[in-house]
Amino acid sequence: MGRGDDLFQFGAFRLDAGERVLLRDGRLVPLPAKVLSTLILLVRNNGHVVEKDISSFCAGLWVKAPRIPSTSKPFRVEAIAL
Numbered sequence: 001m002g003r004g005d006d007l008f009q010f011g012a013f014r015l016d017a018g019e020r021v022l023l024r025d026g027r028l029v030p031l032p033a034k035v036l037s038t039l040i041l042l043v044r045n046n047g048h049v050v051e052k053d054i055s056s057f058c059a060g061l062w063v064k065a066p067r068i069p070s071t072s073k074p075f076r077v078e079a080i081a082l
Contacts, residue, residue, distance in 0.1 A: 008043050015043055 006018035014023045017040045022029040031039070042050060 010043075015039065017044065 006016060008015040008017065012025050013029075014026075015021075016023075020033075020036055020040070022031060022036065022039065
């Protein structure tokens, strides 16, 4: 994958997936690692349906934790904060 494949621009945001950095108007947006991983997965799959099955979704994010309950409140709260 070339370096250009890791850069995404949407609105005021710029996501560098390779460096794992999200900027908003040029300023760093601090995100927890799993939230940033979720954003990267969704952005890379732009235009495609991401499986609703939470275990399939999480397998793409966290290899060592494939079974994360969909009712995980902290994860939902962080994801909503995006």
